[in-house]
Amino acid sequence: MVQSMASRQASHQADHDQGLRAHVISVLVENRVGVLARVAGLFTGRGFNIESLVVAESEEPTLSRMTIVTSGDTRIIEQVTKQLNKLVDVIKVVDLSREHFVERELILVKLRAETEQRAEILRITDIFRGNIVDVSPKSYVIEVTGDGEKIRAFLDLIKPIGVLEIVRTGPVALSRGSKALS
Amino acid sequence: MKKCGAEIFVESLLKEGVDAIFGHPGGVVLKIYDVLMDAPIRHMLMRHEQGAVHAADGYARATGRPGVCLATSGPGATNCVTGMVTANMDAIPIVVFTGQVPTTAIGNDAFQEADIFGITMPCVKHSYVVRRVEDLARTIKEAFYIAQTGKPGPVLVDIPKDVSQLETEFKYPHEVKLRGYAPTYAGHLGQVRRAAKALAQAKQPVLYVGGGAVSSNAAPELRELAELLHTPVTTTLLGLGSFPETHHLAMGMLGMHGTYWANMAMCEADLIFAIGARFDDRVTGRLDAFAENAETIIHIDIDPSNIGKNVRTDIPIVGDVKTVLRSLIDALRTIKKDWATDHAPWLETIRDWATAHPLKYDQGDEVVKGQYVIEAISQLAPKDAIIATGVGQDQMWAAQFYRFTQPRTWLTSGGLGTMGYCLPAAIGAQVAYPERMVIGIDGDGSFQMTSQELATAVQYKLPVKIVILNNYYLGMVKQWQELFYNKRYSHSYLGNIPDYVKLAEAYGAKGFRATKPHEVLPTLQRAFATPGPVITEVVIDSEEKVYPMVPAGAALREMVLA
Numbered sequence: 001m002v003q004s005m006a007s008r009q010a011s012h013q014a015d016h017d018q019g020l021r022a023h024v025i026s027v028l029v030e031n032r033v034g035v036l037a038r039v040a041g042l043f044t045g046r047g048f049n050i051e052s053l054v055v056a057e058s059e060e061p062t063l064s065r066m067t068i069v070t071s072g073d074t075r076i077i078e079q080v081t082k083q084l085n086k087l088v089d090v091i092k093v094v095d096l097s098r099e100h101f102v103e104r105e106l107i108l109v110k111l112r113a114e115t116e117q118r119a120e121i122l123r124i125t126d127i128f129r130g131n132i133v134d135v136s137p138k139s140y141v142i143e144v145t146g147d148g149e150k151i152r153a154f155l156d157l158i159k160p161i162g163v164l165e166i167v168r169t170g171p172v173a174l175s176r177g178s179k180a181l182s
Numbered sequence: 183m184k185k186c187g188a189e190i191f192v193e194s195l196l197k198e199g200v201d202a203i204f205g206h207p208g209g210v211v212l213k214i215y216d217v218l219m220d221a222p223i224r225h226m227l228m229r230h231e232q233g234a235v236h237a238a239d240g241y242a243r244a245t246g247r248p249g250v251c252l253a254t255s256g257p258g259a260t261n262c263v264t265g266m267v268t269a270n271m272d273a274i275p276i277v278v279f280t281g282q283v284p285t286t287a288i289g290n291d292a293f294q295e296a297d298i299f300g301i302t303m304p305c306v307k308h309s310y311v312v313r314r315v316e317d318l319a320r321t322i323k324e325a326f327y328i329a330q331t332g333k334p335g336p337v338l339v340d341i342p343k344d345v346s347q348l349e350t351e352f353k354y355p356h357e358v359k360l361r362g363y364a365p366t367y368a369g370h371l372g373q374v375r376r377a378a379k380a381l382a383q384a385k386q387p388v389l390y391v392g393g394g395a396v397s398s399n400a401a402p403e404l405r406e407l408a409e410l411l412h413t414p415v416t417t418t419l420l421g422l423g424s425f426p427e428t429h430h431l432a433m434g435m436l437g438m439h440g441t442y443w444a445n446m447a448m449c450e451a452d453l454i455f456a457i458g459a460r461f462d463d464r465v466t467g468r469l470d471a472f473a474e475n476a477e478t479i480i481h482i483d484i485d486p487s488n489i490g491k492n493v494r495t496d497i498p499i500v501g502d503v504k505t506v507l508r509s510l511i512d513a514l515r516t517i518k519k520d521w522a523t524d525h526a527p528w529l530e531t532i533r534d535w536a537t538a539h540p541l542k543y544d545q546g547d548e549v550v551k552g553q554y555v556i557e558a559i560s561q562l563a564p565k566d567a568i569i570a571t572g573v574g575q576d577q578m579w580a581a582q583f584y585r586f587t588q589p590r591t592w593l594t595s596g597g598l599g600t601m602g603y604c605l606p607a608a609i610g611a612q613v614a615y616p617e618r619m620v621i622g623i624d625g626d627g628s629f630q631m632t633s634q635e636l637a638t639a640v641q642y643k644l645p646v647k648i649v650i651l652n653n654y655y656l657g658m659v660k661q662w663q664e665l666f667y668n669k670r671y672s673h674s675y676l677g678n679i680p681d682y683v684k685l686a687e688a689y690g691a692k693g694f695r696a697t698k699p700h701e702v703l704p705t706l707q708r709a710f711a712t713p714g715p716v717i718t719e720v721v722i723d724s725e726e727k728v729y730p731m732v733p734a735g736a737a738l739r740e741m742v743l744a
Contacts, residue, residue: 009469009493030362033311038303045304075490082487088308088328091362 052170208254210281235265240610256294271597307335332365369501384453393420394458471737572628602631
């Protein structure tokens with residue numbers, strides 16, 4: 001029972017080994033008016049970060065599944081999950097970062113694609129198993145799907161070529177294995 | 183049989199056992215008001231919707247049953263916001279019904295339209311817009327269920343005008359089905375056993391008790407536990423009344439204006455048992471110096487998010503205070519130990535602190551001290567009197583000097599610190615308990631924020647006894663300006679305005695005034711013996727401050743005694 005008596009502050013000490021890291025939180029909610037506003041409002045009202053938030057209907061039409069990427073030390077992440085759980089419309093909250101999970105994000109990139117660059121762009125797209133979904137004489141729109149690391153690597157290669165616009169869905173995620181949230 | 187939304191509203195309230203509504207009519211709720219006219223439910227026409235919510239809140243704090251409030255759309259609804267946040271911060275069960283423009287007009291900037299559902303999202307435990315009359319009964323059932331179960335709180339139900347007019351089959355549901363809502367009541371048994379073991383071994387334990395003990399009606403269990411373990415008890419502002427202040431184990435309130443001995447006990451305790459309390463900044467002082475000698479902190483809270491939020495907890499127990507205390511007492515009864523002897527030195531130390539630095543003030547012959555007025559009220563009030571307060575010096579002196587002996591006799595805005603709470607909350611409690619004495623202890627600044635509710639008290643013959651401690655200033659603001667802003671009293675002087683006796687008389691209430699110390703007791707005696715609503719103005723010393731005081735951001739140990 002004896003422990004550090006120096007400070008009782010719910011501290012950030014334990015987090016130095018962990019640092020501020022991104023957490024992927026999966027939230028099962030009622031598919032109802034105002035749920036998104038409630039969740040988003042909770043984050044702003046309590047000063048939590050939202051790096052991305054994706055929500056759509058789940059396997060059950062009355063339920064929606066949100067994937068939220070947030071960051072903070074363990075105390076903040078604990079508060080994030082506890083505060084989410086307090087919402088009446090929230091059915092289940094799981095911090096996927098604590099287990100094995102798969103994560104995918106879809107990205108659309110509009111590129112300047114002049115004649116001399118078109119082959120190189122095609123090659124890179126091919127390597128990342130992306131698709132060209134729109135072509136014009138001077139541009140491509142490329143679709144790439146993958147986890148954060150893959151998207152980052154793709155963007156690192158493609159950005160110097162001349163990106164006109166990027167849109168990302170933000171990641172969606174599920175835990176690995178047969179275990180389900182609902 | 184088919185019923186219209188307004189009829190369903192009233193029938194549902196009757197099913198919930200509602201006997202009083204605090205409200206104010208307006209355009210879109212007229213259908214509801216029309217039906218309400220013939221219903222066996224009392225309706226108090228409050229003069230401002232903020233007053234209506236505070237009255238519902240006062241009713242709820244005094245009875246433990248949800249308070250009900252009804253307002254129209256737009257400004258009626260937005261006027262409810264302060265009351266809802268007040269109830270949300272202090273976990274008070276109320277259900278606020280607001281009218282809304284017809285569903286067809288929502289979003290069109292219609293007359294008296296306000297998105298009250300959106301505005302109040304962070305102010306409520308839960309909220310609804312009822313878009314179909316078929317959903318109304320179920321929504322009301324859920325609203326009452328959510329407001330009073332788990333950690334209580336305010337629930338908003340926004341009812342568009344057409345929904346109150348349209349008809350449907352009325353069937354009140356027997357139960358609610360909410361898959362995202364299942365509060366934990368029973369504590370984890372393993373944790374309870376660990377807590378019992380730690381408590382049994384502690385040499386210098388403290389029970390630190392908050393509003394959760396009041397809302398779960400755990401006063402008997404709390405007393406049993408304290409007496410079993412011979413352990414001193416300190417309460418937060420909201421915990422007052424859960425443990426009798428006249429008990430030899432009572433240390434009074436802790437924190438910013440807490441007693442010296444309660445704060446010292448927190449500093450020196452080897453075990454702190456937080457019971458339905460949330461380690462608010464006004465309680466802990468500077469966090470890194472809080473509970474520096476505590477080897478163990480045990481924390482019961484029905485709200486898991488309160489655990490570990492500000493202070494590290496060694497033995498967290500999520501659950502209802504009453505239920506958990508019951509199982510904890512059972513576990514402790516199997517342990518045979520002589521705690522009376524074990525804790526005698528600790529209680530002796532605390533008694534020494536109390537003797538060395540008691541709560542004190544110097545009541546001379548000339549100017550009345552606020553503290554003296556509270557002591558006089560405490561002496562004159564019957565045991566079951568209900569006390570409502572404003573916010574500021576009046577509130578802190580009441581918390582320090584009134585001797586509470588029963589739970590639910592103390593109505594105060596703790597978390598939000600809402601000035602103007604006193605009079606409407608007193609009205610709410612008086613509606614719930616017409617036979618009991620309800621006393622408001624208010625400041626001049628606080629009183630003026632909702633003084634229009636005097637009309638309500640007079641109209642419904644609610645005999646609230648309001649005592650205004652008048653120091654012509656926003657007293658607590660002045661205190662801070664004196665101590666921390668070089669005595670620059672920037673805009674905190676209210677002057678001797680209005681004449682409170684005349685004001686009372688203008689409303690048809692009785693007014694009394696005391697300006698000298700020797701007048702205080704006889705004036706209060708007369709006031710309390712006078713039927714009907716009474717305002718008593720006591721002119722007090724504007725130089726007097728609330729002590730002890732832990733300056734904001736300082737450690738509990740650094741409290742200033744005078």
